[in-house]
Amino acid sequence: MQVTETLAEGLKRELKVVIPAKDMEARMNERLADAKDKVRINGFRPGKVPVGHLKKMYGKSIMAELVNEIVRDQPGQILSERGEKSATQPEIAMTEDEAEADKILNAQADFEFTVAYEVIPPIELKDASGITVTREVVEVSEDEVNEQIEKVAESARTYETKKGKAADGDRVTIDYLGKVDGEAFDGGKDEDSELVIGSNRFIPGFEEQLVGVKAGDEKVITVTFPAEYPAANLAGKEATFDITVKDVAAPGKIELNDELATTLGLESLDKLKEVVRSQIESQYGNATRQKVKRQILDQLDTMYQFEAPSKLVDAEFENIWRQINTDLAQSGKTFEDEETTEEEARDEYRKLAERRVRLGLVLSEIGEKAKVEVSEDEMQRALFAQLQQFPGQQKEILDYFRNTPGASASLRAPIFEEKVIDHLLSEVSVTDKTVTKDELFADEDGEGDADKPAKKKAAPKKKAAAKADETADAAEGDGKAAPKKKAAPKKKKADEADAE
Template sequence: MQIIEANVDGLKRTLKVVVGAAEIEQRLASRIDQVKDSVQVKGFRKGKVPVAHIKKMYGRSLMTEVLQDTIRETSESAIRDRKERPAQMPNIALSEDQDEINGVIEGKKDLAYQMTFEVVPEIALADFGTIELERLSADVDDETLQKSIDDLLKRAGSFEADEGRKAETGDRVTITYAGTINGEAFEGGSGEGLSLVLGNAGFIPGFEEGIVGMGKDETKDVSCRFPDEYSVETLAGKDAVFNVTVTQVEKPVEAKLDDDMAKAFGAESAENLKELVRKQIQGEFDKAARVKMKRELLDKLEALHTFELPQSLVDREFEGIWQQVEAGRKQQGENAEDAGKSDDELRADYKKIAERRVRLGLVVGEIGSKNLVEVTQDEMRMALMEQARRYPGQEKFVYEYFEKTPGALQELRAPIFEDKVVDLVIGKAKVTDKKVSRDELYEQVKAATEA
């Protein structure tokens, strides 16, 4: 095999690889030797077909297999010998001259092909000891704890009928209704014995508000308008009138915090429930603080590492982002941040995001490689279990999906690997601890993630 360096331009490589006809012929002979015992030809016993006959009948198809294997093996060898890491699979280009192709297949000409690829750049890692980070922390105050307890009790509360009560926001009502548009009934516009909690926005705007103030056995016409973006196109933007009869009004009864109620939530006592809720809130605060510090760290890692990016990786990342943008437009319309921008402006913005992701991905990968960071089997097993728990009753299908989809496993592994690298760098950085209030914490998290 002969390798000729045709072009080197930054991270781009173009190599010409030539494999002699004699070597190809040897590979073909070896391939024929592998299959000769299994070839069946009329007039010959199995395993007794002459090599010349096999070559005459199957030589072209076997040669095609040999050439494919040869290109794969020699291209991998060429890259390995150069001690370079390709950013993506190389692009292989064969001659378009049919006579030359036939000559190679017939064993009369050398196999020559050109391979083009980009390499992963050499990355000089920064001194992590020079990185300064701020680690925020917030304590759970009594007001925050009580609000969470109140919300918990509200969700655990019940409703009781009140015969003379006029419906208020927060009450549960049972209704029968029939809707019309321009005096005509429409599909899905009527129902009987429906229960809804007023104020939960379970219906189109104006419907629940129109029921407020009604009592049991009262009937009333409620006028509303379907939103312009309503999911049923035939109803979107149209005015409707619903004839509503209230058959029951129930007022909310908030649960009382006592030991029995606490046990219903899996706690040992009321005090134990408070402690569990406090720990949960503290965990949320700590998670938010980590999000902020991680973003700050990634920003600094990006700024500290400047190198040429493989354009193929940037293009692939950008295409993935742009597909998500277009899918989001179709499903939900344009988001507020993108409103008023041309496609060219949006592409430029998302190209910068793609470049950031590629740069940080390469830096994180290099840090992990240099520091022997690995994701263990136990960590992957825990991540798989967490994914399976999200789909109760379908756990088997979740495991089968990840087992059959290597790309999905890599997506599961990547954030675990990244977090381990982040922890490693934080452990070497200069970290200053700072106490803040809950509101200050979330304000800083918002500012960091929206930057």
């Protein structure tokens, strides 16, 4: 076998591989000799079938098997011998001329094919001890725990029908029909809808106009949908709602005691506080980790500047761009609405894709040198988490991961990445800093991101084209579009993305 490098341009490589016809024929003859004692052909005793006859009957099919095996296995062996790693699956090209292919299968011509690929650039790891990060820590107070318990207890709050007018905090049961320009719109109708006045579930101005209504009242209220409302046909429009009040109920008092804990499935108030405190600490801990991780990735990005394989960058960019355009379509917005242009957005997201790929390669190299491994137990837990997200589809999910090449990598990659970050945290300089909740959840633009872990999406340079990982739904929970309140997608910094 002869291997000739025909292209070495940047990270791009192309090899020409030639296997002489005589070598192909020798391989075929080995297969025929092995098959001689196994095949059963009428007119011949077992093991006495002439090789020439076998070649006439099975030669071309065996050669076809050999060709398939060579193009499947040989490129990997060749790259290994060259000390190279391909960024993606190498592209194999061979003759498409039927006559030439027939000659190869008859061992009358050399078998030639080309292997085109991009190499993963060599990465010389640098000392990570110079990386410094600030770990922001929030101390959870007793008042905060109690406040959260009161919010949780709202789900267990009871209401009793009352006579008289509805006040702030009362629950009203209403039928409503929404109209724009006198015409009812989709999703603007509901019956027996329960709404706690002051809960801010509906669009601004809706709930306030229910203060003072009584059971049996009929009323028309007028509101204006927010300009950033996700349903484009309603955004910024004035609407009326025909309201029929069916019931007004006053809230029961919430007391923080063991009885409350029991209604929530816990044995005591102390246990409830313990659980709630743990949840708050976990929430803060996740936000803290994301900020620490962001700092590490930012500094790694500065430390490692090299050309990233273009095919990996292209694939990453397409994933991002597809999500961005989906979000824009769902929000009814354009790039101009977000104070940018498609060209500028493409440029910014392309940079993000390059950053992700480059950091992904760096983290992979760091993890490999540190012998970071993902255990089978960790993979099983990740798979179980996937199954929980799709109840009733467990079989389909399992079949997907069993039968789809590379699917398991989507489970392994985030686990591996987090373990590499853990490894780096043991090497970098970490300084703890006590901060407030607002400081922890504020990004560099001053926007709070409470309850939102850092995700793998970015914003255009001027403003978010759409927050790619926070799609705005048209309704909350019950599929009703009209009076539900929704926030505009927020922007997220381009470099807030994790590396893959």
